[in-house]
Amino acid sequence: MKKIIELPNYKSSLFSRIYSVSSCEGKLRLTEEIKKYVVDKFGSLDMVEKQTIVSVKNKFTKEQTLYNELRSKRPIEVKTNFKISEIENTKGCAFCLNKTPADEFGRISGKYCITASNLTKYECNHGLIIFKEHNPLKIKLEYLEDYLETAKRWFDNMDNKKIKTKLLLWNCLWRGAASIIHGHMQVVASKTKYGKIELLENAKNNYNRKYKSDYFSDLYKIHNNLGLSKKIKNTKILFYLTPIKEKEIFIFSKTKNFVKISEGIYYVLKNLIKIGVVSFNLVLFKIGDYYISRILDRGNILNRNCDIGGMELYAASVVSSDPFKLIRLFR
Ligand SMILES: [Zn+2]
Numbered sequence: 001m002k003k004i005i006e007l008p009n010y011k012s013s014l015f016s017r018i019y020s021v022s023s024c025e026g027k028l029r030l031t032e033e034i035k036k037y038v039v040d041k042f043g044s045l046d047m048v049e050k051q052t053i054v055s056v057k058n059k060f061t062k063e064q065t066l067y068n069e070l071r072s073k074r075p076i077e078v079k080t081n082f083k084i085s086e087i088e089n090t091k092g093c094a095f096c097l098n099k100t101p102a103d104e105f106g107r108i109s110g111k112y113c114i115t116a117s118n119l120t121k122y123e124c125n126h127g128l129i130i131f132k133e134h135n136p137l138k139i140k141l142e143y144l145e146d147y148l149e150t151a152k153r154w155f156d157n158m159d160n161k162k163i164k165t166k167l168l169l170w171n172c173l174w175r176g177a178a179s180i181i182h183g184h185m186q187v188v189a190s191k192t193k194y195g196k197i198e199l200l201e202n203a204k205n206n207y208n209r210k211y212k213s214d215y216f217s218d219l220y221k222i223h224n225n226l227g228l229s230k231k232i233k234n235t236k237i238l239f240y241l242t243p244i245k246e247k248e249i250f251i252f253s254k255t256k257n258f259v260k261i262s263e264g265i266y267y268v269l270k271n272l273i274k275i276g277v278v279s280f281n282l283v284l285f286k287i288g289d290y291y292i293s294r295i296l297d298r299g300n301i302l303n304r305n306c307d308i309g310g311m312e313l314y315a316a317s318v319v320s321s322d323p324f325k326l327i328r329l330f331r
Contacts, residue, residue: 001226004054004067004322015222017211018058019241026051026068042070055316056241060203060215063242064316071320076247076329078276082301084137087173087181091134095182103127105157110150112143118186125163125189127154136172136183137278139269145262148284151187152259158189165190165197168258168284175279175298175307201287216252216290228323230330235264239323240294245307246321247272248296258284258291265293271330272297297321 001010008023027050030038038048047070057064094100100116108115112133118126129147148168155166169186171178178184193201207215223229223238230237235253249272251264261284272280272295279298284291299307311318 001324003324004056004072005052005069007054007056010226012222012225014218015225018060018207018219018222020057020059021054023052023054026053042073047073057316058203058242060207061200061242062203063244065242065244065319066311066316067319067322072322072325074320076275076321076325078278078297078300080276080278080300080302082278084135087135087137090181093134093180093182095130095180095184096134098130100128100130103157108150108153108157110146110153112146113150115150115154115187123188123190125158125187127187129154129168129185129187131183134182136178136181137273138183139266139273141263141266144266144269145259147185148259148262151185152257154187155189162191163189164193166286167194167197170280170282172282173279173298173301175301175303176281197285197287200292204287219250220252226324228327230267230327232264232267233260235261237264237268239327241323242317243319243321243323244296244317245312246297246299246319247277247326248294251293251295252290254289255291258286261291261293265295267330268295274331275329 001007008021010021028048030045030049035045038045042048052069054067055064056067098114101119103115103117113129113131116128116130118128129151131143131147133143151168165188167188167190169188171186173181204215207213207218220229220236220238223241228239228241234255235251238250240248240250249268251261251268253261253264255261265282277297278301280295281298282293282295284293286292
């Protein structure tokens with residue numbers, strides 16, 4: 001299989017346990033006034049007059065993605081006039097100068113980062129991992145391992161008997177909702193189980209009960225059978241069939257120590273940055289025995305329009321990037 005548009009023809013009993021796929025054709029009539037614009041933009045009238053839309057839905061998580069063939073014809077590489085100097089020019093910022101509050105227990109220092117307390121918290125235990133490197137796009141494996149190791153030490157400092165969710169987040173640059181350019185992650189330890197993580201956990205439990213099989217193992221098998229997976233040591237990487245937004249990649253490992261997942265995350269980030277991704281969201285959390293990390297692209301950094309609209313918030317995700325094309329760009 002080479003592209004998502006071919007997925008409606010795919011037959012596999014394992015695939016059908018988790019996914020339902022459908023497609024439809026959106027038709028329109030091009031008037032003379034718009035024909036020149038359409039040819040200039042899309043290179044063809046036929047393709048616009050009849051557009052195939054493929055819907056992929058996960059029956060257990062209820063995640064659903066709508067792919068439009070026309071949108072997915074756009075190159076996956078993010079072409080932008082964004083200049084890295086825009087990041088470098090803000091060097092000497094509050095995070096460079098360590099102008100941050102400390103947690104009540106103080107700070108934890110890593111080799112390439114230091115912790116701080118988040119000034120405006122949305123959770124009682126809410127800290128930051130502030131990179132020594134100002135530019136968040138300068139990433140090395142040893143940096144990432146140190147950030148995750150430092151996060152682990154921060155989580156270990158919490159009252160673990162009361163904590164139900166440990167969440168690591170990296171919102172990179174402003175389209176990823178970062179308010180500070182300087183590279184930083186957030187660490188959150190909550191006494192509640194966050195709703196969206198609980199939904200995924202429930203989906204996994206429901207699947208395991210229904211099929212007496214492990215949801216995440218089967219999810220991997222499905223992606224692997226379709227050529228949508230990679231493996232870095234024990235970490236599995238899925239070019240996710242139902243991305244919430246562009247280029248979502250789902251990484252998981254049964255490791256006891258989440259620092260071990262760094263290599264997989266590094267592999268993904270390195271490749272995403274190579275194809276032009278600069279603003280992204282990354283999360284890391286645990287469900288059962290699995291550490292799970294999810295990463296996605298927040299689109300062209302120079303765009304003023306937001307990539308998330310009413311559809312994504314309240315209905316289903318509309319996505320352009322085809323996971324079958326994305327994986328071919330990874331080295
Ligand atoms: Zn800085």
